[in-house]
Amino acid sequence: MRFLPALLVLSVVCANSPAAEKVAYRLETDISYVLEGQADGTDYQLQRCKLDVYYPENTKGFATVVWFHGGGLKGGKRSIPAGLKDQGIAVVPVNYRLYPNVKCPVYLQDAAAAVAWTFRNVEKYGGDPHKIFISGHSAGGYLTSMLGMDKRWLAACDIDADKIAGLIPLSGHTITHMTVREERGIPQKQPIVDEFAPLYHSRPDAPPILLITGDREMEMLGRYEENAYFMRMLKVNGHQDVTLYEIQGYGHGMVEPAVTPMLKWIRAKVADAAKSE
Numbered sequence: 001m002r003f004l005p006a007l008l009v010l011s012v013v014c015a016n017s018p019a020a021e022k023v024a025y026r027l028e029t030d031i032s033y034v035l036e037g038q039a040d041g042t043d044y045q046l047q048r049c050k051l052d053v054y055y056p057e058n059t060k061g062f063a064t065v066v067w068f069h070g071g072g073l074k075g076g077k078r079s080i081p082a083g084l085k086d087q088g089i090a091v092v093p094v095n096y097r098l099y100p101n102v103k104c105p106v107y108l109q110d111a112a113a114a115v116a117w118t119f120r121n122v123e124k125y126g127g128d129p130h131k132i133f134i135s136g137h138s139a140g141g142y143l144t145s146m147l148g149m150d151k152r153w154l155a156a157c158d159i160d161a162d163k164i165a166g167l168i169p170l171s172g173h174t175i176t177h178m179t180v181r182e183e184r185g186i187p188q189k190q191p192i193v194d195e196f197a198p199l200y201h202s203r204p205d206a207p208p209i210l211l212i213t214g215d216r217e218m219e220m221l222g223r224y225e226e227n228a229y230f231m232r233m234l235k236v237n238g239h240q241d242v243t244l245y246e247i248q249g250y251g252h253g254m255v256e257p258a259v260t261p262m263l264k265w266i267r268a269k270v271a272d273a274a275k276s277e
Contacts, residue, residue: 024057025086028125033094033117035157038109048097051114053125054080055090061128063165063270064090066118068136068143070171073107073179074099076139083259089266090127092118096143104180104196108153111143115164116157130273133166133266137255138220139179141172145198145230148207164207166269170258171213171223174198174230189221199230204238210265211244212258218251 029052034045056062065084069076078093085091096110119129134144147153148167154160176192186192193199211231216224224246234242245261247254 023059023086023088026053026055026057028053031117033114035113035116038113044097044101048095049110049113050078051092051094051117052078052080053090053092053122054085055125055127056088057126059088060126061131062089062126063131063133063266064092064118064122064127065133065135065168065266066092066094066115068094068096068111068134068140070136070138070140071098073139073142073177081255081259083256083263087263090122090125092122099179099183103183104177105153108143108146108196109156111147112153112157112159115147115154116159119159119163130163131165131270132163133168133269134164135168135170135262136172137170138172138252139177141169142174142177142198143172144169145172145174145209146196146201148209149198149201149203150195162205162207165273166266167207167209168262168265169198169209169211170255170262171219171252172198172227173223174226191222191226199226199233202230202233202237202239204234204240206234206239208241208269209234209239209243210262211242212254212261213244213246214250214252214254215248216246218249220252223252 030050033051034049069078078095080091080093094114096107123129136144144167148161151161176194176197178188180196181192211227213219213224213227231242231244247257250257
């Protein structure tokens with residue numbers, strides 16, 4: 001039996017639009033992003049490998065944020081941060097398979113497939129495939145950085161990671177993720193930098209990147225410091241467009257205050273790209 005995505009139309013007032021023009025947003029839900037040839041036939045893949053598309057209906061050429069939820073690669077579900085709604089952009093929240101039902105690198109493969117789906121389909125909704133930004137919090141931030149730094153995951157889906165307009169990992173690991181280490185029996189307090197660490201893949205030609213963490217005194221163990229080192233190593237390797245924000249007074253749960261600099265950065269990147277055309 002074929003199930004069609006549910007549609008929800010929302011009428012909102014966009015405060016940033018001239019004369020408070022009404023902008024209609026549509027939410028299309030439960031879309032499978034499994035690529036042809038990647039289906040494994042399991043109920044778990046059918047259940048988890050879904051995404052939604054939230055987008056403005058009466059405009060074209062808008063930017064899109066693919067959003068990966070947090071949860072330590074063990075839990076969580078897709079949702080749209082409240083601050084990203086009604087901003088004249090599309091948001092694509094993604095579910096992906098989780099440990100212990102799967103192990104590394106399955107969640108990376110899922111994340112890549114979801115981004116590939118967005119590149120291939122966003123234009124149908126009015127979005128510009130040249131304005132796709134990848135973001136996520138915690139585990140979602142880790143997935144964001146891995147897809148942007150290690151090109152093989154998106155290359156397996158016939159997408160060039162350098163086509164991403166920007167990477168915005170929020171409080172993400174830049175060393176090998178703690179759950180990947182747990183799968184191997186490595187203690188949480190033993191840092192590892194290997195092929196499953198964004199740091200390992202620092203390169204000068206990666207997409208622009210905005211790193212955001214909470215207060216270093218309130219964050220998860222070493223999270224600010226590893227992001228600071230990631231920024232440093234990107235610059236040492238010749239990357240010309242990497243910024244780190246530390247949000248004072250907030251711990252790991254810093255998504256809400258992070259949205260403001262995130263949107264400002266996205267709009268600046270879109271404006272810069274328009275000037276260079």
